[in-house]
Amino acid sequence: MAEDVCRYDVLKNEKYGRYLVANKDLECGELIFTDTAIAVGPKPDTPPLCLGCYCPVENTLCSRCGWPVCGAECEQSPHHLLECDVFTQAKERFQSVEDWSASCPQLDCITPLRLFLAKEKDPERWAREVDAMETHTEERQKRATWRADQNNVVDYLIDRCKLGERCTRELLTRICGILEVNAVEIPSRGGFSVRAIYPRLAIAAHSCVPNIVHTILQSDYQVQIRAAVSIKSGEPLHLSYTHVLSPTIVRREHLLESKFFSCECPRCADPTELDTHMSTLKCSKCDNGVILASNPLDNEAPWNCTDKKCGFKTSSAAMRKMLAVVQAELDQLDALPLGPEAIEMREATLRKYKSVFHPCHSMLLSLKHALAQLYGRVEGYTLDELPDLVLERKIEFCRLVLKTLDVISPGESRMRGMMIYELHAPLMYLARSEFSAGLISQEKLKERLQEPLQCLSDAARILGREDPQSPEGITGTIAHQSMEQLKASIESL
Ligand SMILES: C[S@@+](CC[C@H](N)C(=O)[O-])C[C@H]1O[C@@H](n2cnc3c(N)ncnc32)[C@H](O)[C@@H]1O
Structure with missing residues (x-):
């Protein structure tokens, strides 16, 4: 692709804030742009991992700063070197943990620190590409994660790592928001999934029916963004911020929790999820109807049987609870080792819920997706x-x-x-x-x-x-x- 041809424009509206729009007709599969991460690093709540390649580690620490790395090569990784100086100068070492597989809040400061160091290193790129990012500060202040960010990131970096002369609490707080709202989860070479900020990709608005896809190159964590379908000039470029196989209630809850907006895309607005029936239940009271949300965009609206004579009704709270119970069962199945049991238990779960869900319901579809691969x-x-x-x-x-x-x-x-x-x-x-x-x-x-x-x-x-x-x-x-x-x-x- 000729890098100098820009295939998109950045527009702004009330609903999305900034968003990307194709400025020429794009073919299915066409590379629209590539983007380099301004920072890559651990997600919150990750167990200790190598700060160079992100593989699991146990008791192997950097010989200079004393933070987790898997070996000499990763001590020299450009990802780790900058923070290594900060920790070494402040004499702030990683505190050893008892359980190296449990989530470790000490690592919560790493990616914000890397984003701050990227700002110091290239203030022009920051002003051009990062400054305008949304942070949803007001909404975030009401969340438990706000307190955790203040303790584990802001206070820790200012007070313990002595960054007070190089940056302010306000900047670090803003950096936490930039990460929470704009980072994408990506696979790493080492196996753990990590998070990264791609300034141009981060402008793309979300839809539960995306028209662009992204691929991460693991050598340097570059991202390539392609058209998943043919896209006409003037159409918005939509990425999915959530798991496409999840049902509407779960997707909307995830988007509200993690990205602070209520999705109103055509898929979310349609009780049948565009006739895929990924949220549809069988009616336990009659054979004629199915159970659908009366208004999927209203989290409190009841769910009704489509057969007027049946009149079965249930609350959205009951529906959410039921989905959470079944999802927990599916999560347990995902933790099973690859073996005959992984197939047999999924088949048993399919049988168990056959009379509850429409055959195309997201929960059954996820099981069928796994079985198709097993x-x-x-x-x-x-x-x-x-x-x-x-x-x-x-x-x-x-x-x-x-x-x-x-x-x-x-x-x-x-x-x-x-x-x-x-x-x-x-x-x-x-x-x-x-x-x-x-x-x-x-x-x-x-x-x-x-x-x-x-x-x-x-x-x-x-x-x-x-x-x-x-x-x-x-x-x-x-x-x-x-x-x-x-x-x-x-x-x-
Ligand atoms: C990764 S940012 C996208 C870029 C952002 N609009 C900006 O101007 O920096 C994610 C934020 O964009 C907004 N957004 C993205 N997709 C949206 C959608 N489908 N509906 C409403 N808001 C959306 C939300 O405020 C969300 O928290």
Whole structure:
């Protein structure tokens, strides 16, 4: 891409504050811009991690400042060097912890300190790119995190790290706000997820149906922003700040809690979530209707059965409570090791909630999304071992997720790339199994292998944009190789 062609404008309105708008027609997959992080570092509540590469550490400390790093190379990491001077000069060492896997508030000061040091180092970039960022100070003052920020960041850096001569409490307080409102969570080389501030990406407004996607390059944490679909000149560029597979109540609560606004996008405003039914429940009182929010933009509005004669009603509070209980169960499933139990327990949970949720409800969809990835990868459930019926089940789950993504995250996203990759294998195995059993002719087999070939080609294209070292980037490379092999195998038929 020619870097000097700017593909977006920055506009401002009442609803979003500043936001990005395409200033030319963009093609699906087109690189719109790249951005360099002004600061990268630990999220609040992270366990001790290496301040160079962000891998887990236990009792390995920097020989100069005494803060966690994994080894000599990370002591010299540019990410760590600046704060290393601050801690060394102040003789402020990391206080050893008993449990190295528990969250550690001592690290809460690191990313704000790095953002402050970035301001000192490049005040012009700060004035140009960071100064205008939103901080939602009034709303944040009412939160428990405000007190924690004052103690763990502002007081600590001014009083203990002796930064009082270089900056003010007001500036550090503002930096905490800039981070809370504008930072994005990114994967790190070391394995922990961390946070980063990308000044240009941070201007993009949120929508629960995003039209742009971002990819992090792990070597230098650069971000690439691409069009997920074709975008017309003049259309806003929308990123999703939250998890696209969550139901409306959960997404809106998360956005209000973490980004301080009530989302009113078309998906949130529609009780059926644009006919995906990701928030829809079955009615326990009748067979004719389903349960939907009477007004999804009003957190207190009741949920009603759509069959007027049934008249079943429940409160939004009861709905929130129920979703929290089920989500806690799903979180426990996510903590299971990769093994047959990971499949069997999810299938049991699907059965348990089958009569409660619409089959496309977010909770069931998340289970089906996980199962679509697990079938074929787990001991006792490898692709060779799966009976045709289970191959069909994997296909059904992949297709359901892809059909839902068509609506809530249209176009070329990482999740779509990974799901299309998952879809190719059972399609291929099923076609071959039917051919071996004499159920289809060789001509028919050739025809049936066209769909998995297309899946591999799409997955290779979409995931080829990811960092080659990331799990998605590695899958992209495998998809490309498998596509070449499948092409050759079809030609030899
Ligand atoms: C990362 S910032 C985006 C840039 C910000 N508008 C600015 O001018 O710096 C996130 C903030 O933008 C606003 N915002 C983003 N998307 C929004 C949306 N869909 N509806 C309402 N406000 C939104 C909210 O104030 C939110 O806290």
